[in-house]
Amino acid sequence: MTTLALTVYVLVWPLVVLIVMGVIGRAFFAEWREARRSGQDLI
Numbered sequence: 001m002t003t004l005a006l007t008v009y010v011l012v013w014p015l016v017v018l019i020v021m022g023v024i025g026r027a028f029f030a031e032w033r034e035a036r037r038s039g040q041d042l043i
Helices: 003-038
Strands: none
């Protein structure tokens, strides 16, 4: 494996984690807002 390929492979993982955390965070805050509007508990 070349150095460039290994570097790209290692640097892709933080990007994947950032995208996944962004999707989870966006869904959480959407659910939280909806619960606040309806006066329900989040859990």
